[in-house]
Amino acid sequence: xxxxxxxxxxxxxxxxxxxxxxxxxxxxxxxxxxxxxxxxxxxxxxxxxxxxxxxxxxxxxxxxxxxxxxxxxxxxxxxxxxxxxxxxxxxxxxxxxxxxxxxxxxxxxxxxxxxxxxxxxxxxxxxxxxxxxxxxxxxxxxxxxxxxxxxxxxxxxxxxxxxxxxxxxxxxxxxxxxxxxxxxxxxxxxxxxxxxxx
Amino acid sequence: xxxxxxxxxxxxxxxxxxxxxxxxxxxxxxxxxxxxxxxxxxxxxxxxxxxxxxxxxxxxxxxxxxxxxxxxxxxxxxxxxxxxxxxxxxxxxxxxxxxxxxxxxxxxxxxxxxxxxxxxxxxxxxxxxxxxxxxxxxxxxxxxxxxxxxxxxxxxxxxxxxxxxxxxxxxxxxxxxxxxxxxxxxxxxxxxxxxxxx
Numbered sequence: 580x581x582x583x584x585x586x587x588x589x590x591x592x593x594x595x596x597x598x599x600x601x602x603x604x605x606x607x608x609x610x611x612x613x614x615x616x617x618x619x620x621x622x623x624x625x626x627x628x629x630x631x632x633x634x635x636x637x638x639x640x641x642x643x644x645x646x647x648x649x650x651x652x653x654x655x656x657x658x659x660x661x662x663x664x665x666x667x668x669x670x671x672x673x674x675x676x677x678x679x680x681x682x683x684x685x686x687x688x689x690x691x692x693x694x695x696x697x698x699x700x701x702x703x704x705x706x707x708x709x710x711x712x713x714x715x716x717x718x719x720x721x722x723x724x725x726x727x728x729x730x731x732x733x734x735x736x737x738x739x740x741x742x743x744x745x746x747x748x749x750x751x752x753x754x755x756x757x758x759x760x761x762x763x764x765x766x767x768x769x770x771x772x773x774x775x776x777x
Numbered sequence: 778x779x780x781x782x783x784x785x786x787x788x789x790x791x792x793x794x795x796x797x798x799x800x801x802x803x804x805x806x807x808x809x810x811x812x813x814x815x816x817x818x819x820x821x822x823x824x825x826x827x828x829x830x831x832x833x834x835x836x837x838x839x840x841x842x843x844x845x846x847x848x849x850x851x852x853x854x855x856x857x858x859x860x861x862x863x864x865x866x867x868x869x870x871x872x873x874x875x876x877x878x879x880x881x882x883x884x885x886x887x888x889x890x891x892x893x894x895x896x897x898x899x900x901x902x903x904x905x906x907x908x909x910x911x912x913x914x915x916x917x918x919x920x921x922x923x924x925x926x927x928x929x930x931x932x933x934x935x936x937x938x939x940x941x942x943x944x945x946x947x948x949x950x951x952x953x954x955x956x957x958x959x960x961x962x963x964x965x966x967x968x969x970x971x972x973x974x975x
Contacts, residue, residue, distance in 0.1 A: 696943055697895010705944045730940060730948035731960060737944075738936025742928060745894055746903045746935075750928035762929060762973045766964045775960045 597635045599625040604646040605703075613643055613706035640711065647695075647703055650687035651679060653712045668719060669732075669768030670760050676736060677756045680744055689744045708733055720771060731770040735763065795833045797823040802844040803901075811841055811904035838909065845893075845901055848885035849877060851910045866917060867930075867969050868962030874934060875954045878942055887942045906931055918969060929968040933961065 603624035607616040618639055622629030636642040644652060656675050663671040680688060695704035713729045720728060739759070743751040769775070801822035805814045816837055820827030834840040842850055854873050861869040878886060893902035911927045918926060937957070941949040967973070 693895055696939070697891055701944050705946055708940075708944065709946060726948045727952070727960070730946055730952070733946060734936035734940040734949060734961075735933055735964070736936065737939040738932035738934065741894070741935040741939060742906075742932040746899050746906065748903055748907060748928055748931060750924045751932065754925070754928070762925070762968075763932075766933070766967070769964070770960075 596625070596627050596631055599627060600632060600635060600642065601646050604642050608643060608646060608703060608706065609700065612702065613639075613710045618642075643707070643711065647691060647707060648687075649691055649707070650684040653715060657715050665719065665772055666768070669766075669771050670764030672716075672732075673736070673739075673764055673767055674756060674760050677739075677759065680740065681756065685744065689740070692740060693745060716771075724775060727775070728771050731775075732767055735766055735770065739763065794823070794825050794829055797825060798830060798833060798840065799844050802840050806841060806844060806901060806904065807898065810900065811837075811908045816840075841904070841909065845889060845905060846885075847889055847905070848882040851913065855913050863917065863970055864966070867964075867966030868958050870914075870930075871934070871937075871962055871965055872954060872958050875937075875957065878938065879954065883942065887938070890938060891943060914969075922973060925973070926969050929973075930965055933964055933968065937961065 600621060603621045604616070607620055607624060616639075618629040618632045621632060621642065625631075632638065632642050636645050641652075656679055657672075660668070660671050660675060679685065692704070695701060695707075713733065716729055716732070717725055722728075739751070742748045743754070743759075798819060801819045802814070805818055805822060814837075816827040816830045819830060819840065823829075830836065830840050834843050839850075854877055855870075858866070858869050858873060877883065890902070893899060893905075911931065914927055914930070915923055920926075937949070940946045941952070941957075
């Protein structure tokens with residue numbers, strides 16, 4: 580459902596075009612998932628030119644991040660890690676993600692996560708993880724078990740987010756990033772590149 | 778705030794006594810935590826005899842589980858594991874907990890978890906974990922790092938709950954319990970009894 584804002588149709592540059600696109604995107608991503616949603620459909624539902632998505636959000640990916648009201652682009656977190664050797668990738672990733680969670684954007688990330696989990700937006704969280712975040716890691720891995728490895732990695736990271744930032748279990752809150760990286764890093768490294776059966 | 782149900786005071790056996798106790802308990806546990814809440818306070822706020830807590834819920838622990846509307850008592854899950862050797866405890870625990878999550882009580886557990894995370898009940902979830910579940914595991918462990926070990930264990934389990942049952946990441950959903958136990962079991966075992974720094 581689009582908000583009642585008067586006439587539909589192309590309204591390039593009108594101040595509510597951006598909001599109409601976001602509303603349409605939230606609905607469509609929620610209804611049919613990220614993958615199956617086209618910019619054409621978003622434009623149609625918003626009553627505007629799909630090209631406006633590029634204008635306002637730089638494309639479907641940016642539209643999705645904006646629709647989720649997500650404070651940072653995961654690419655900005657992972658980009659700097661491109662030269663980290665694969666054998667150190669687990670701990671490096673953990674440190675990079677912890678720096679976000681423990682930094683100024685942390686509360687907004689937690690708010691998004693809580694909203695997605697508590698409300699009816701679990702499918703958006705699934706798409707965010709499965710379509711945006713994990714594919715960037717996939718490029719760095721090899722072998723038959725890549726999807727399983729990524730899911731296990733995600734499970735440990737999600738658990739840190741829950742216990743440290745949402746439930747705020749005192750031990751997890753008080754743990755400094757170095758200690759956390761030293762204890763959980765080996766787990767993540769095993770999930771990403773190690774022997775999964777021992 | 779207690780619901781408006783007419784006069785206060787002792788009303789042992791009245792059908793709303795149980796509900797009044799639950800309402801009072803939810804408020805007090807939420808306001809001041811499990812540990813600092815006494816049965817006397819709960820009785821006072823509910824306008825009934827604290828002894829009614831034992832009558833209806835078998836004590837503070839049962840009151841808390843009922844106040845959280847939690848479908849199972851964690852003691853019933855952990856009890857059967859008392860003879861499992863410490864070296865197999867990680868995987869055995871995972872299997873026992875997975876059997877609950879994947880079983881008939883699973884949806885109710887997930888609903889409780891989502892509600893606690895999405896709403897303002899994160900403190901109840903923290904108490905549930907920190908005061909009820911983890912202390913039962915604590916008895917089985919030794920050494921200086923027990924609190925850290927329990928928190929790390931909790932983080933991995935919370936992450937499985939999130940990715941498999943809440944966000945429902947396809948790979949995690951499709952993973953059978955045996956494969957999950959084989960891949961995550963060693964992580965849990967390391968957290969509980971292994972070398973935490975390698």
